[in-house]
Amino acid sequence: MWSAPRLREPVRVPALVDGAVLLRFRFVVCAAIRETVAMDDGVVRIGILGCGNVGGALVRLIDDNADLISRRSGLRLVVTKVAVRDLSRDRNLTFAPGVLTNDVASVVQSDEVDLVVELIGGIEPARSLILDALKLAKPVVTGNKELLANGGAEIYEAAAIAGVDVLFEASVAGGIPLMRPLRESLAGERILRVMGIVNGTTNFILTQMTEHGSSFADALAEAQNLGFAERDPTADVEGYDAAAKAAIIASVAFGARVVAGDVYREGISGVSASDIAAARELGYVIKLLAVAEERDGAVTVRVHPTMVPNAHPLAAVRGSFNAVFIEGESVGDLMLYGRGAGGDPTAIAVLGDVIDAATNLHRGSRGATLGTLVHKPIRPIDEVQSQFYLTVDVEDRPGVLAAIASAFGTHGVSIQSMHQQGEGDEAHLIFVTHLAPEAALAATIHEVRELDTVKRIGSVLRVIGSGT
Numbered sequence: 001m002w003s004a005p006r007l008r009e010p011v012r013v014p015a016l017v018d019g020a021v022l023l024r025f026r027f028v029v030c031a032a033i034r035e036t037v038a039m040d041d042g043v044v045r046i047g048i049l050g051c052g053n054v055g056g057a058l059v060r061l062i063d064d065n066a067d068l069i070s071r072r073s074g075l076r077l078v079v080t081k082v083a084v085r086d087l088s089r090d091r092n093l094t095f096a097p098g099v100l101t102n103d104v105a106s107v108v109q110s111d112e113v114d115l116v117v118e119l120i121g122g123i124e125p126a127r128s129l130i131l132d133a134l135k136l137a138k139p140v141v142t143g144n145k146e147l148l149a150n151g152g153a154e155i156y157e158a159a160a161i162a163g164v165d166v167l168f169e170a171s172v173a174g175g176i177p178l179m180r181p182l183r184e185s186l187a188g189e190r191i192l193r194v195m196g197i198v199n200g201t202t203n204f205i206l207t208q209m210t211e212h213g214s215s216f217a218d219a220l221a222e223a224q225n226l227g228f229a230e231r232d233p234t235a236d237v238e239g240y241d242a243a244a245k246a247a248i249i250a251s252v253a254f255g256a257r258v259v260a261g262d263v264y265r266e267g268i269s270g271v272s273a274s275d276i277a278a279a280r281e282l283g284y285v286i287k288l289l290a291v292a293e294e295r296d297g298a299v300t301v302r303v304h305p306t307m308v309p310n311a312h313p314l315a316a317v318r319g320s321f322n323a324v325f326i327e328g329e330s331v332g333d334l335m336l337y338g339r340g341a342g343g344d345p346t347a348i349a350v351l352g353d354v355i356d357a358a359t360n361l362h363r364g365s366r367g368a369t370l371g372t373l374v375h376k377p378i379r380p381i382d383e384v385q386s387q388f389y390l391t392v393d394v395e396d397r398p399g400v401l402a403a404i405a406s407a408f409g410t411h412g413v414s415i416q417s418m419h420q421q422g423e424g425d426e427a428h429l430i431f432v433t434h435l436a437p438e439a440a441l442a443a444t445i446h447e448v449r450e451l452d453t454v455k456r457i458g459s460v461l462r463v464i465g466s467g468t
């Protein structure tokens with residue numbers, strides 16, 4: 001049985017030490033104290049910041065699965081403090097007296113908390129609370145993609161100095177194990193590229209458009225009615241959510257400092273029903289992909305709608321599911337698939353991290369570390385090579401195709417295929433190129449747009465295929 005933590009002796013620190021030494025000394029002392037406390041009968045006391053969908057599911061799972069967790073880890077997790085904004089809200093959970101509080105900082109500081117779970121999201125106060133917990137040598141589990149995508153390096157470094165874990169499996173692709181495979185299973189692998197469907201809302205919308213011929217607006221309205229999409233869907237449909245996740249993936253996969261602002265981003269609001277139909281005719285489906293790759297020492301990170309060949313495993317990911325496709329030098333291709341959001345799937349990811357961090361705390365060790373994230377050059381999007389699909393509305397007369405093809409040739413963009421749809425006033429040409437730098441494609445488009453016989457450049461989409 002768990003017993004009250006032993007009283008701590010006051011820690012006496014020599015007066016004349018500089019700040020950094022003092023800070024480190026404090027970490028070491030706190031770590032030693034925490035370790036002693038957590039060793040008591042294998043009990044690890046959890047403080048949770050935020051008790052919404054995920055926090056509530058976490059509290060329930062810790063309770064419902066207590067025996068299973070104890071059998072597998074030898075630990076008993078006890079939720080001793082939970083910080084909420086509104087104490088009066090009915091959460092359908094029963095807490096012992098003194099567990100619930102609306103003083104979030106007191107949970108971090110509490111002597112009854114060994115490990116902190118941050119589920120309040122956003123940058124502040126989450127950042128300060130996490131840093132405070134790490135200074136007290138308390139391991140932290142978080143699902144905060146916004147914070148990690150913008151200030152992850154600071155958090156990882158603080159954890160390294162404190163010598164405790166900061167784990168964040170839930171920050172990308174909800175219930176899909178991804179951070180741990182990248183950090184641990186693939187710790188010895190040279191990862192070449194990670195491509196993910198990491199936003200369920202946009203995948204649901206694109207699936208509705210593909211399978212039911214819906215317009216973007218109708219599919220979005222349906223996603224909102226079903227609760228997949230927010231009333232303001234900007235973060236999802238314009239790719240901001242996926243870009244934050246892409247930054248975290250790139251940081252972990254390549255050990256590089258990548259922030260959301262480094263990610264080239266395009267959303268799906270410009271994808272039309274006719275793009276979807278044309279993609280189908282060519283043997284592709286359109287997916288919003290987050291792509292992170294490292295080539296020749298430089299990292300590329302981008303999010304954009306992409307034509308994915310029907311035969312590629314990512315093409316089969318339907319509805320609100322997520323999937324991440326990893327290409328490694330030695331392991332080859334891997335794919336991880338599952339629920340990228342939702343209370344229970346995300347809480348399971350958080351709980352896995354909690355058990356991992358609690359086990360390490362109990363043993364006085366820590367898990368696989370990210371180490372120091374290094375500065376690697378981020379390749380500008382202009383220099384990134386892709387295959388492209390583009391549609392051009394044209395006047396339907398002799399010589400038009402030759403003039404357009406000449407513009408492609410001038411800028412060194414090689415055409416893989418071309419076909420015409422419609423006739424007369426309805427004529428448009430659909431091109432798929434070979435690999436070409438974005439800058440060359442942009443220059444080609446600029447020149448084609450100037451031709452008298454060209455009425456309009458329609459959609460431009462990147463294509464993944466063989467060799468890309």
Ligand code: HSE
Binds near residue numbers: 201241341
């Ligand atoms: N809104 C996200 C999605 C889940 O649609 O996948 C949270 O990141």
